[in-house]
Amino acid sequence: ETVETVAKAFETAGSDAWWEQPTEAFLGKDFKCPHCGGSEGFEKETDIMDVWFDSGSTHAAVVDQRKDELGGTPVEMYLEGSDQHRGWFQSSLLTSVALHDRAPYKTVLTHGFVVDENGRKMSKSVGNVVEPQDVIKQYGADVLRLWVASVDYTDDVRIGKNMLPQLAEVYRKLRNTARYLLGNLYDFDPAKDTVPYEKLGNLEKYILHRLQEVVQEVTEDFDRYEFFKFYQVLNNFCVVDLSSFYFDIAKDTLYTGKPEKRRAVQTVLHEILQVLVRMLVPVTPHMAEDIWQHMPAAVRGKEESVLLTDFPKPNKSYLKPELTDFWRDIIAVRSTVNKALEQARATGKIGKSLDAQVVLGVDNAELAAKLKSLGAALAPLFITSQATVHGERKSVATGSDVLAQVDENGILAVASPAAGTKCKRCWKSTSDVGTNPKCPDICNDCCQALAGSCCA
Numbered sequence: 001e002t003v004e005t006v007a008k009a010f011e012t013a014g015s016d017a018w019w020e021q022p023t024e025a026f027l028g029k030d031f032k033c034p035h036c037g038g039s040e041g042f043e044k045e046t047d048i049m050d051v052w053f054d055s056g057s058t059h060a061a062v063v064d065q066r067k068d069e070l071g072g073t074p075v076e077m078y079l080e081g082s083d084q085h086r087g088w089f090q091s092s093l094l095t096s097v098a099l100h101d102r103a104p105y106k107t108v109l110t111h112g113f114v115v116d117e118n119g120r121k122m123s124k125s126v127g128n129v130v131e132p133q134d135v136i137k138q139y140g141a142d143v144l145r146l147w148v149a150s151v152d153y154t155d156d157v158r159i160g161k162n163m164l165p166q167l168a169e170v171y172r173k174l175r176n177t178a179r180y181l182l183g184n185l186y187d188f189d190p191a192k193d194t195v196p197y198e199k200l201g202n203l204e205k206y207i208l209h210r211l212q213e214v215v216q217e218v219t220e221d222f223d224r225y226e227f228f229k230f231y232q233v234l235n236n237f238c239v240v241d242l243s244s245f246y247f248d249i250a251k252d253t254l255y256t257g258k259p260e261k262r263r264a265v266q267t268v269l270h271e272i273l274q275v276l277v278r279m280l281v282p283v284t285p286h287m288a289e290d291i292w293q294h295m296p297a298a299v300r301g302k303e304e305s306v307l308l309t310d311f312p313k314p315n316k317s318y319l320k321p322e323l324t325d326f327w328r329d330i331i332a333v334r335s336t337v338n339k340a341l342e343q344a345r346a347t348g349k350i351g352k353s354l355d356a357q358v359v360l361g362v363d364n365a366e367l368a369a370k371l372k373s374l375g376a377a378l379a380p381l382f383i384t385s386q387a388t389v390h391g392e393r394k395s396v397a398t399g400s401d402v403l404a405q406v407d408e409n410g411i412l413a414v415a416s417p418a419a420g421t422k423c424k425r426c427w428k429s430t431s432d433v434g435t436n437p438k439c440p441d442i443c444n445d446c447c448q449a450l451a452g453s454c455c456a
Contacts, residue, residue, distance in 0.1 A: 002031075005025075005026050005027075006026050009025065009026065018044065019044075023042050023044055052088055052090070052091035053091055053095075055088050055091070055092075056088060056091025056092045056094070056095050057091075057092075057095050059073045059075070059095070059096055059104035059105075060095070060096075063075055063104070073096065073105075074102065074104055074105050074106050075105050076106055077105060077106065077109055078092065078104075078105040078108050078109070079110075079111075080110060080111075081110060081111055081112070081113060082110045082112060084110065089108055089110075092104050092105070110154075111157070112153060112154065112155045112156035112157055113157070114130075114156070115156050115157070115158055115159075116128040116159070116160050117158050117159070117160030118158075118160075119158060128160075130160060130161070135147075135164060139164060139167075139168050140286065141286060142283075142284040142285070143164065143167050143168050145283050145284060145285075146167050146171055146231070146284060147159060147163070147167050148283075149227040149228065149230060149231045149283045150170075150228055153227075153228075170231075171284070171287070173235070173238060173239055173243070174238055174287070175287060177242055177276065178276065178277070178291045180243075180247055181269050181272060181273040181276070182273070182291070182294055182295065184254050184265075184266065185270055185273065185295075185299055186296060188266045188269075188270060188296070188298070188299060189298040190270055190299065191298065193263050193266065194267050195263050195264045195267045197317070197318070200267065200268070202323070202326075203249070203327075203377070204264055204267070204268045205318075205320060205323060206320075206323040206326075207246050207268050207272070208315075208318040209319055209320045209323050209324065210237070210324075211237075211271060211275055211318070212314040212315055212316070212318045212319050213319075214233055214237045214275075214279075215275060215279070215312050215313065215314045216314050217229070218230050218233055219313075219314075221233065222282070230279075230283070231283075234279060234280075242272070245331065246268075249380060249381055250265045250268075250269075252383065252426065254266075256426040256446060257449060270299060273291075273299070274312070276291075277292055277295075277306055278306065278309055278310070278311055278312045279311070281306055281307065282311075288306050288307075289306055289307065291306070292305065292306035326370060329370055330370060330371065330374070330381070332409070333360070333362075333371065333411055334381060334382060336408055336409070336411050337360070337382045337406075337413045338382075339408075339413070340358070340406040340413040340414065341356060341358075341382075343403075343404035343406070343415075344403035344404040349403045349404075349417075350403060350415075352427065353382065353383045353384050354383060354384060354428055354429070355417065355418055355429070356384050356415045356416065356418055357379075357386035357387065357388075357415070357417070357418045357429075358382055358384050358386070358388075358413060358414065358416075359388050359390065359396055359413075359414045359416065360388070360389045360396075360412065360414075361390045361391070361392060361396035361411070362390070362391070362393070362410065362412075363392050363393055363410040363411075364410055365391075368389055368390075368391060371389045384415075384418065385418035385420070385429040385430065386418060386429075393407065393410070393411070393412040396414055398414055399416075401416050402414055402416055403415045403416055403417065419431070420432075421433040421434070423441075423442045423443040423446055424441045425442045425446040426442070426443065426445070426446050428443065
């Protein structure tokens with residue numbers, strides 16, 4: 001009866017009624033102690049029974065009371081700091097079990113506390129406080145969100161003035177990746193220009209395979225709330241797989257290649273852009289929307305905002321695990337070749353890699369066969385004018401014209417001056433420059449790219 005009296009008082013006057021109303025308002029004039037029979041001297045307790053009781057009962061007072069709007073309990077998640085295992089999480093669990101014999105939540109996720117770069121607690125007196133408003137003012141909200149996604153929140157998370165420029169640089173790299181994609185899709189209409197998968201080259205198929213792997217990994221990371229892995233996977237894909245590898249190789253095709261080869265590369269770039277812009281939404285929504293609004297209408301499609309699109313799903317028809325083993329070995333060889341070319345550039349003997357040709361000696365017969373299988377695509381892979389593969393390293397002749405050579409891991413890469421005449425359009429040196437009178441200063445490939453079958 002007493003509890004019901006208190007409840008009615010709280011319902012009409014709020015919890016402040018406990019301090020504002022006299023003791024008799026809760027006990028009644030005829031109340032007597034059930035133990036001694038006394039009827040005077042009762043005092044209200046003013047200590048807090050449980051600091052977390054109010055918040056611990058919000059599942060009943062808020063969520064269940066607004067079931068039509070909030071869906072009722074159990075809710076999907078309770079999210080708070082690690083100290084709440086004995087606070088809000090615990091009081092919510094106890095009160096819900098008492099009421100419903102179940103937890104009020106399906107999942108509990110906890111995080112550490114924000115500290116400075118040296119792991120110290122932030123304090124205004126120390127002067128190490130990083131205000132979110134200051135970060136947003138200097139770098140924008142997306143960089144702050146990118147920081148949140150980059151840290152492992154299962155422990156205390158660090159932030160400081162030295163970390164933020166690094167995150168701004170990652171943001172810039174993601175943005176530049178999107179700019180490269182947009183810049184090379186200005187004339188691409190997916191409905192008309194898409195090249196069927198079976199007609200794509202081996203390298204294009206590999207990049208599409210890697211794209212699906214990234215979608216799989218990011219989706220799994222989000223499902224596990226491991227956002228820092230999303231940050232690592234996406235950043236690594238943009239910097240290593242795209243910028244340093246595929247974009248570097250594909251630029252010659254985009255700028256000087258035959259129309260059908262250029263469309264093949266654009267088909268892959270289109271797939272990458274459609275996935276990338278959607279994966280950026282949860283963490284950097286402002287950048288994602290900016291990218292979306294700058295996409296050509298044919299590429300963007302009918303949705304007005306990227307926020308109205310679905311998160312990407314892996315295209316299983318693009319998943320070809322066997323390509324990973326093949327290209328892992330090829331990429332390792334490319335790294336060795338790049339070292340030789342860099343040495344040649346450092347000496348000033350060549351300006352660009354297209355000024356050179358590469359001869360490879362490979363002790364591993366299986367690897368040599370992989371390289372030879374690329375045929376005419378091998379030189380574009382190294383961005384050189386010519387590239388040939390010999391058997392073992394000892395079979396490679398090194399004459400006086402050698403610019404540089406690197407011998408490592410059973411691979412000998414020898415860089416020499418490119419053979420032939422330099423084409424004024426693609427800058428590759430070939431033996432057929434000027435052989436067609438209609439194209440006196442360029443190679444046959446460029447002549448065909450410009451004039452169709454004029455060189456046939």
